[in-house]
Amino acid sequence: MRSIVSVVAFCFLLFCSTAFAQAEASAEKIADIKKLLEVSGIKDQMGYMKDSLLNSVGGMIAGSYPKVPNAFWDDFNNLISQKDIDNLMEQVAPVYDKHMSHEVVKQLIVMFETPFWEEWKKKMPLISREAGIIGSEWGQKLVQAETFNQRVDALVKKHELEKLNSK
Numbered sequence: 001m002r003s004i005v006s007v008v009a010f011c012f013l014l015f016c017s018t019a020f021a022q023a024e025a026s027a028e029k030i031a032d033i034k035k036l037l038e039v040s041g042i043k044d045q046m047g048y049m050k051d052s053l054l055n056s057v058g059g060m061i062a063g064s065y066p067k068v069p070n071a072f073w074d075d076f077n078n079l080i081s082q083k084d085i086d087n088l089m090e091q092v093a094p095v096y097d098k099h100m101s102h103e104v105v106k107q108l109i110v111m112f113e114t115p116f117w118e119e120w121k122k123k124m125p126l127i128s129r130e131a132g133i134i135g136s137e138w139g140q141k142l143v144q145a146e147t148f149n150q151r152v153d154a155l156v157k158k159h160e161l162e163k164l165n166s167k
Contacts, residue, residue: 032106033093040117041121044121050080058073
């Protein structure tokens with residue numbers, strides 16, 4: 001009986017130490033994921049998302065309220081804090097944890113800390129903005145073009161959308 005209790009106790013201790021080691025490794029992996037988000041520039045992109053969100057909402061406010069004092073905009077631009085961005089990172093980190101091994105995360109950190117990636121991180125937001133403007137202008141021109149609208153009208157007619165939706 002005593003040997004069975006000893007075996008059970010040993011197994012329990014082994015299980016607990018393994019679970020503790022996994023939790024510790026997971027905490028280390030999460031810390032590395034957060035470092036990856038920073039060195040890869042993804043954390044900065046979260047800041048741009050914040051700015052984009054505030055610009056969109058700000059545009060709606062400006063459209064509804066033409067007279068807005070500067071003090072309002074000062075307060076408005078502080079609605080989303082660094083704590084909110086950190087909270088977003090806390091929510092995103094488990095996604096990386098789920099899909100990437102710790103070894104891959106570590107290798108990516110090394111890669112993103114090279115001078116090549118430093119330059120890329122600095123230039124990528126500018127490239128994205130400029131390319132986004134070009135894409136928006138392209139889309140506007142396309143949907144305003146007579147030939148595009150004729151093709152849409154032809155599809156509506158071909159698939160009898162007016163008939164299907166008149167009931």
